[in-house]
Amino acid sequence: MKLYQFILAGLGGALALAALFYFLAYDQAARIDGTITNVRTLAMDEYASVAIVDFEGANSSDILFVVEDREIIVVDENGIRYEGSTIGAFDLEQLFKYFTALGEMKNEPLVRSTKLAPGDTIQGVVAARFEISKDQIDARRELILRISDADGGISEFNLVAEIAPE
Secondary structure (H helix, E strand, O other), X not given: OOHHHHHHHXXXXXXXXXXXXXXXXXXXXXXXXXXXXXXXXXXXXXXEEEEEEEEEEEEOOOOOEEEEEEEEEEEOOOOOEEEOEEOOHHHHHHHHHHOHHHOOOOOEEOOOOOEEOOOOEEEEEEEEEEOOOHHHHHOOOEEEEEEEEOOOXXXXXXXXXXXOOO
């Protein structure tokens, strides 16, 4: 066997081993697959606003998903990313109480330590305050809802704005 054949066989074996580990580990990270179902925005003042995101999803992994963190990220029309400050469940309920134009809060707020067993589904709401205007959020290019698992897994739900053809 020539040296280059030996090296190629070694590389092929390493790639096969890497692929095997990837497929074995794929279901070992907890994740939620789903979609954003509704986005509502509220102007707090000229330079601050709130985005309220309703979503539905399911734990499609084989292990328990325990919610650790929730984030909303807005990508504006120029591609600049803004991370909001997540609003707690009590404050979110108060927003709906005082700002009736938001409509009804149909889903329960997603809070830390919420547990989703494999195959469980969830419908929830997450809100965040942004230091940008409501108009900037409404004219966004993309909205991302990121939910982190206590063990480090991250699930993202993206809502990309449809751009009308010219």
